[in-house]
Each structure stands twice: as C-alpha cells, then as structure tokens.
Amino acid sequence: MMLGLSERSTQSKLGGLQGLRGFAVVLVVYYHMLTAVYSYHGGALGSVLSSTGQIGQAGVDIFFTISGFIMSYTRKDSMTGFSGSMTFLKHRFKRVIPLYWFWTAIVIALWFFKFVHRSVAFPDSGTIIGSLLLWPMKNVIEPFQPILSQGWTLSFEAYFYIFFAVAIMVRVPTRLMVLFLCAVYATIYLVARAVSHEESVLYLTSSPLICEFILGMIAAQIVKGLSRSPVNSHMGYAAIAVSVIAFLVMLYLTSYGIAIDKYRVVIFGVPAFAIVLGVVIYDLAHPVTSRVLLYIGNASYSIYLSHGFLSMLAGAALKRGLGHNVSADVLCIVGTVAIVVVSSLTYLTIEKPMLRLVHYQGRPAGPDSVAASTVS
Numbered sequence: 311m312m313l314g315l316s317e318r319s320t321q322s323k324l325g326g327l328q329g330l331r332g333f334a335v336v337l338v339v340y341y342h343m344l345t346a347v348y349s350y351h352g353g354a355l356g357s358v359l360s361s362t363g364q365i366g367q368a369g370v371d372i373f374f375t376i377s378g379f380i381m382s383y384t385r386k387d388s389m390t391g392f393s394g395s396m397t398f399l400k401h402r403f404k405r406v407i408p409l410y411w412f413w414t415a416i417v418i419a420l421w422f423f424k425f426v427h428r429s430v431a432f433p434d435s436g437t438i439i440g441s442l443l444l445w446p447m448k449n450v451i452e453p454f455q456p457i458l459s460q461g462w463t464l465s466f467e468a469y470f471y472i473f474f475a476v477a478i479m480v481r482v483p484t485r486l487m488v489l490f491l492c493a494v495y496a497t498i499y500l501v502a503r504a505v506s507h508e509e510s511v512l513y514l515t516s517s518p519l520i521c522e523f524i525l526g527m528i529a530a531q532i533v534k535g536l537s538r539s540p541v542n543s544h545m546g547y548a549a550i551a552v553s554v555i556a557f558l559v560m561l562y563l564t565s566y567g568i569a570i571d572k573y574r575v576v577i578f579g580v581p582a583f584a585i586v587l588g589v590v591i592y593d594l595a596h597p598v599t600s601r602v603l604l605y606i607g608n609a610s611y612s613i614y615l616s617h618g619f620l621s622m623l624a625g626a627a628l629k630r631g632l633g634h635n636v637s638a639d640v641l642c643i644v645g646t647v648a649i650v651v652v653s654s655l656t657y658l659t660i661e662k663p664m665l666r667l668v669h670y671q672g673r674p675a676g677p678d679s680v681a682a683s684t685v686s
Contacts, residue, residue, distance in 0.1 A: 324383075325604055326593025327376055330586065332606030334372040335613045336650055341366020342621040343645040350628035351638045359639045364564035370463055371522055371578035373614075375586045377467060378526025381474055383533065385484050395479035402471050404670040406464065406611075409661055413615045414441060414458040421457070426622065433457055444468045446510045454513050460618055469514055470523045488527050495520050518575045525583040533590050546595025553588030556581035606650065609657035617653040624649070 344363040389397065418438065420426045430451060433441075440447040441456035444465045448454060455462045473494050474487075482490045495515075502515040560581045564570065570577055598604075606613070624645050627633060633641055 325598035328607030329603030335610040337369030346625035374522035375526040378523035382527040382530035549591035556584035609654040612657035
C-alpha cells in the first residue's frame, strides 16, 4: 500500500518516532549502567561491552533531533503572533517543567538528609534556583549541570524552545524557520563571544548541540516534501536500512576512541539526523504499532529523569562488592532492562497524574504524544 504524507499523517501519531524515543532512552540508561559496572566491577575491563559504553551518549543527540523534528513538523503557520508564541511556551512548560521540578525536589531532599552526595556540601540557594530555572551553573559536583544532573539537556531544550517561540511571535513561516533560527543562533554566538566572559553564557550559546535541533527541523521539512509523492514499501525498507547503517557508524566511531566532545555533532548529530529521517519514512510505509516500543517511548521522559536514582543504587551495590561474581556484560544488559522497566512505572504513577493535574493536553491535530521533551 502506498500512502502520501497528508493521508498517512491523519492515521498515525508517528509511532516510529515514539519507538525511537524509547530506543534513545534505553541508550542513555545503558550508558549510565555500563559506567557504574565499569567503575566498580573488577572484571569489567576485559568485558565484551566495555568498548560500547560511549554509544549510550548518542541517545541525547537522537532526542535533540527528534525534538527539532516534532516542533517543526507539528507547527502550523496559523499559530503566529504573541498569542501563538505564548501558547507554545505554556504548552512546553506544562509538559516539561513540573516533572523536572518534582525529581529535582527529590534529589534536594535526599541530599539534605545526606542519603546522596554525603561528601559534598549542600547546594546554596543560588544553585537551587538556577537548577530549577534550567540555567547552566557551575556547581560542586560537575560543571554546568543542575542538581538533577540529567537536566543539563533541558537547558538546551529550553534554549531551542525560546527562540522557536520568538520565530512564532514574529510570524516566520515554517518553511523559513531553519534559516531564521540559524541566523539567530549564529548572531547570539558571535555577540556572546564578543561581549560576555560569563562561563555559563558561553557554555550554552557556544555549544554546537543546538545544531542537532536544526537538523531535526530539516528532516521534518524533507518529510513534508514527501507529500508530493507516495511512500512505497521499498522506500520504507531502504530508509530503515539507512537508519541502521547510521547507528552502526556511530557504534564504530565510538569504539575506536575518537574524541566525542570535540566532534559530537559529526559523530552523533549527523547520524541521528539520518536515523530520525529513516525511521519516519519507514513509518510512513510501515506504521510502527509495537505496544512495547510505544509504551517505552511514552514513558521515555519519566525514564530519563528517574533512572539516575536506580543507576546510583546499582553503583553503590557494586561498590560494596555485590554482583562481582556475575559477568560484567550480563550485569550491564540485565541492569539496563531492569532500570528501564522499573523507572517506566513512574510514568504511570507520577507523570500521567501530574499532567492531569496541570491540565496538560496534547495538540488534537498533531502527534504531540511524540513531542515531549528529551532527554528531552
């Protein structure tokens, strides 16, 4: 069966992207679980999986690309002006911030009562406020990370959302959004480098990670262009093959010790673009309906924010010698699966009730269920 995009989009909520969000969060969990095992398990050095740990970081880059894709794909040119931009930001705030504040409050409470970070001084009010506002501040544990460490990615999400809202406010057409935002971010980068010596400002405005949101927007425009012709089965299979190859390229590059921080957008961002584009095109021809993938995708934000508590417990147990008689590779795989399953329960017990509490509603005309923040 061959479906054009306009027909196909009315029948699906892009299950392929939702499944990809689930895959991305599993990568992030795997990265932290492998880090714990590698740090405290005596036999981890020679394990088969020891060279694959860095690939887990790519989950964040996939999230960023998905975020750019969804914001561009679901945006309607009729939503413009100040009212449109405020509606967009209010929608994003309700979806992202309450759950982030909840888990940040849990960390603060655990820290205050010395259940975590016992050897580190309790954060001052400035650090707490900065964390709640997603401002990247230097802190006592790791530079530019908030109290809930996973929240560093939300700083970039917010940076993207704010200027996406500006584009809506000044009535930039969707087809010109990429050019507009490229010009805005390039200008901010140049001005910040010229006039600011504040490290947090330079950290946010100088990072190439914002390019990954732009890549996602480009992918969305390509997919919209496919409405001019139908997507057949062979195109779908070819597209998913490109996604698989792109992931294998990531895996190959990370296995050979290439400096990820220096070339991250090239190593992870560009392949993430290919992965997102390939998965969406495949989904147009072969709708993804796997309940497991869709559930993990739906729960991915909760998993992302909450899994750190479980990976810390795993690290503490390994540090005390527990599990050292089990293969490091087995621990990595079983631990990743267990953390994903357990932390996904917070989606049902915490996130969904919280969204009802703040009266969050997805856009009725678009696949907003996919548009939750990353990791995101």
